[in-house]
Amino acid sequence: MTEVQCPLCPCDSLLPYGACCGPLLRAERLATTAEQLMRSRYTAYFYGNREHLWRTWHPKTRPAQVTVDPETSWTGLVIHEVVAGGEHDDTGIVDFTATYTGGHLDERSRFERRGGRWFYRDAQPDAVAARDA
Secondary structure, three states, rough: OOOOOOOOOOOOOOOOOOHOHHHHOOOOOOOOOOHHHHHHHHHHHOOOOOOHHHEEEEEOOOOOOOOOOOOOOOEEEEEEEEEEEEOOOOOOEEEEEEEEEEEEEEEEEEEEEOOEEEEEEEOOOHHHHHHHH
């Protein structure tokens, strides 16, 4: 999907795209919290913006090449919990469900701040199963 100026951001923040994830995807500013970065990464998947995904993936865990399935149609994001990840933290966790046509992705993502920038590190193993138990 091509990035367009949507009235509301695809990350379901209820903010206008231009005041939410748009500036992050265009590298006009950096995320100030782990949740903000997570929302921008969801929006990057929504629009198929591999460059933003690669740029915000922790160098120790990112794949050599980021792929986005053009057949996946993302339909919504629900944040269940945010642990730390604020403007003065070095780590954070965002537990979320991202829905797409025909399914959903449940993940408890770990984020780390390096050099003043937030990065997606990885998914916390077995955490979603514990949340849903």
